[in-house]
Amino acid sequence: MENLLEIKHLSKNFGGIEALKDVNITVEKGGLVGLIGPNGAGKTTIFNLLTGEYVPTSGSMIFDGRELTNHHPYQVTAFGIARTFQNIRLFSNLSVLDNVRIACHIHVKYGVFDSIIHGKRFVGGEKEIYEKSIELLRIFKLEDKKDELAKNLPYGEQRRLEITRALATNPKLLLLDEPAAGMNPQETEELMETIKFLRDKMGITIFLIEHDMHLVMGICEKIYVLDFGKVIAEGDPTAIQHDPKVIEAYLGTAYLEGGKVNA
Amino acid sequence: MDKNSLKKDLIVFAAVVIFYALVQVFIQTGIIGPYYSLNLILMCINIMLAVSLNLINGFLGQFSIGHAGLMSVGAYTSAILTYYYDLPLVVALIVGALAACLAGLVVAIPTLRLKGDYLGIATLGFGEIIRVVFLTNETVGGAKGFFGIPKLTTWTWAFFLMVLTIIVIKNFIDSSYGRSCIAIREDEIAAEAMGINTTKYKILAFTIGAFFAGAAGALYAHNFYTIQPEQFNFMKSFDIMTMVVLGGQGSITGSIIGAIAVTVLNAALSSLAAMRMVFYSLLLIIMMLFRPQGLFGTTEFTLDQVLGRRGRLGKSAGNKASV
Numbered sequence: 023m024e025n026l027l028e029i030k031h032l033s034k035n036f037g038g039i040e041a042l043k044d045v046n047i048t049v050e051k052g053g054l055v056g057l058i059g060p061n062g063a064g065k066t067t068i069f070n071l072l073t074g075e076y077v078p079t080s081g082s083m084i085f086d087g088r089e090l091t092n093h094h095p096y097q098v099t100a101f102g103i104a105r106t107f108q109n110i111r112l113f114s115n116l117s118v119l120d121n122v123r124i125a126c127h128i129h130v131k132y133g134v135f136d137s138i139i140h141g142k143r144f145v146g147g148e149k150e151i152y153e154k155s156i157e158l159l160r161i162f163k164l165e166d167k168k169d170e171l172a173k174n175l176p177y178g179e180q181r182r183l184e185i186t187r188a189l190a191t192n193p194k195l196l197l198l199d200e201p202a203a204g205m206n207p208q209e210t211e212e213l214m215e216t217i218k219f220l221r222d223k224m225g226i227t228i229f230l231i232e233h234d235m236h237l238v239m240g241i242c243e244k245i246y247v248l249d250f251g252k253v254i255a256e257g258d259p260t261a262i263q264h265d266p267k268v269i270e271a272y273l274g275t276a277y278l279e280g281g282k283v284n285a
Numbered sequence: 286m287d288k289n290s291l292k293k294d295l296i297v298f299a300a301v302v303i304f305y306a307l308v309q310v311f312i313q314t315g316i317i318g319p320y321y322s323l324n325l326i327l328m329c330i331n332i333m334l335a336v337s338l339n340l341i342n343g344f345l346g347q348f349s350i351g352h353a354g355l356m357s358v359g360a361y362t363s364a365i366l367t368y369y370y371d372l373p374l375v376v377a378l379i380v381g382a383l384a385a386c387l388a389g390l391v392v393a394i395p396t397l398r399l400k401g402d403y404l405g406i407a408t409l410g411f412g413e414i415i416r417v418v419f420l421t422n423e424t425v426g427g428a429k430g431f432f433g434i435p436k437l438t439t440w441t442w443a444f445f446l447m448v449l450t451i452i453v454i455k456n457f458i459d460s461s462y463g464r465s466c467i468a469i470r471e472d473e474i475a476a477e478a479m480g481i482n483t484t485k486y487k488i489l490a491f492t493i494g495a496f497f498a499g500a501a502g503a504l505y506a507h508n509f510y511t512i513q514p515e516q517f518n519f520m521k522s523f524d525i526m527t528m529v530v531l532g533g534q535g536s537i538t539g540s541i542i543g544a545i546a547v548t549v550l551n552a553a554l555s556s557l558a559a560m561r562m563v564f565y566s567l568l569l570i571i572m573m574l575f576r577p578q579g580l581f582g583t584t585e586f587t588l589d590q591v592l593g594r595r596g597r598l599g600k601s602a603g604n605k606a607s608v
Contacts, residue, residue, distance in 0.1 A: 073478060075474075094477070094482070095474075095477040095478055096477050096478075096479075096480050096481055096482045096483070099477075099478060099479060099480035100480055104478075105478055107474075107475070107478075111472050111474060111475040111478075112472075112475070113467075113468055113471035113472055113475065113476075114471070114472075115471060115583070116467065116468075116471060120464060120467075123461070123464060124461075124464050124465060124467075124468045124476070124479055124481070125479040125480070126461070127461045127462075127464065127465050127468075127479070127480065127481060128479065128480030128481075130461045130462075132460075132461075134457070134460075134462055134489065136460075137456060137457055137459075137460030137461065137462050137463070138453050138456050138457055138460075139456070140456050140459075140460075144460065147461070148460070148461070151461060187479065190479075191479060191480050
């Protein structure tokens with residue numbers, strides 16, 4: 023299958039700290055790929071490099087045949103990559119509807135002048151944005167909360183709204199940064215259903231960071247394991263679960279040598 | 286636009302026209318004397334200034350305190366055009382506003398990368414530079430002031446330019462572009478991740494604000510026969526900011542009320558001279574203690590509220606009827 027995203031020899035230094043060292047990751051079109059690793063391994067750094075928040079020290083990131091390096095975050099979004107954040111970044115004082123409408127702006131069909139005179143093109147364009155937003159909110163069961171302020175939603179729904187908002191930019195690739203963080207088991211189950219739905223029904227390629235092994239092992243087809251800025255393992259969930267390097271990274275060498283973890 | 290909002294638009298439009306006509310008749314018949322008509326014009330100018338600053342401070346969320354500087358660019362440019370070249374007010378107004386717009390652009394491009402306090406300091410510096418430029422330029426009268434500017438500003442000009450300012454800025458805010466600006470205020474990183482070119486929209490909103498500040502300045506210059514650089518110092522910027530903060534950052538109707546309140550207070554307290562500023566500072570301190578979001582916060586005063594249906598900007602910013 024065709025590769026949607028190819029990360030080749032990607033490195034990133036922060037001053038003297040090597041956050042990422044020669045990372046190679048490929049995400050196939052239509053894939054559902056997970057990225058795991060202990061805290062501080064550099065997972066979010068990869069997302070920040072992909073979305074243009076950071077500039078890589080070396081290496082390349084090819085998305086859909088286009089080099090991502092040296093593009094601003096808003097340009098990367100326009101190429102077709104949307105993301106959610108580890109610590110939810112909704113427009114918390116705005117309504118649920120406005121959160122989604124703002125993300126629709128990237129495809130707005132009228133100009134500044136149209137908006138000032140509130141002409142025909144404005145009315146048509148606004149109607150389109152409204153309908154698209156409502157449609158997305160309906161799919162993600164947030165329609166009846168459209169007028170609530172984003173900050174007043176329960177935690178699980180805030181996460182869901184962040185995904186809905188990301189989808190309003192019409193992405194080809196969706197980056198989810200710890201989507202299940204802070205969720206209870208039932209919310210996590212719902213999230214897994216949502217992620218599968220995104221990939222299977224909406225045809226969106228997913229690349230996600232997650233600590234919840236139930237989620238990662240349950241839905242990802244391919245998993246990369248990152249430790250101290252290096253990819254130490256890649257493969258399907260079963261292979262990853264039995265990889266000695268992965269066990270070492272998570273549980274330490276003592277575990278492998280037959281000793282007790284807390285010894 | 287649905288039928289209901291069209292009806293509300295018509296009510297507001299009718300109210301605006303009737304208000305204008307009544308005041309115009311009173312001025313013509315002398316019921317409203319020259320002192321009061323001067324203050325009414327000043328009120329319109331202040332509303333233009335407050336609403337345009339609110340676009341930058343309240344909606345875009347960028348802390349600018351150089352608004353008097355932008356206003357002075359419009360004032361001096363238009364005054365030069367009418368005094369030296371005998372051009373009609375309409376030309377002077379447009380050129381003055383465009384000059385302020387250009388000045389805004391020059392300030393915006395380097396400084397809008399700065400955030401919060403830093404941007405405030407940079408815009409303050411800009412305001413002072415502009416003031417010193419006029420202070421040292423003898424063709425515009427230098428420190429003595431620019432005298433003999435024809436008095437061309439009338440109630441009609443002031444009132445309709447004010448209405449235009451409010452309509453343009455309100456329409457901008459209620460569009461996808463305005464929502465993008467509000468998104469920048471709420472969370473710049475998230476806004477950028479949603480595909481919004483934050484630098485571009487900051488510059489756009491800043492220059493729109495500057496344009497109307499320039500237009501207000503042009504009206505101001507042609508209202509008093511004379512302008513002095515001192516009238517556009519930091520205290521003037523502070524005055525405009527008081528109006529915005531008083532009314533609520535992020536509320537257009539709030540800015541209108543704030544501007545009216547400050548104009549009335551200015552006139553009422555004019556005998557106190559410098560003590561006036563003490564009064565304002567106290568007012569602001571009390572405001573910050575008891576209602577830090579301003580009179581209106583980010584909500585708008587709408588006809589719906591008068592009729593008992595609560596409206597709120599940000600809840601459904603799409604179809605608001607109030608002007």
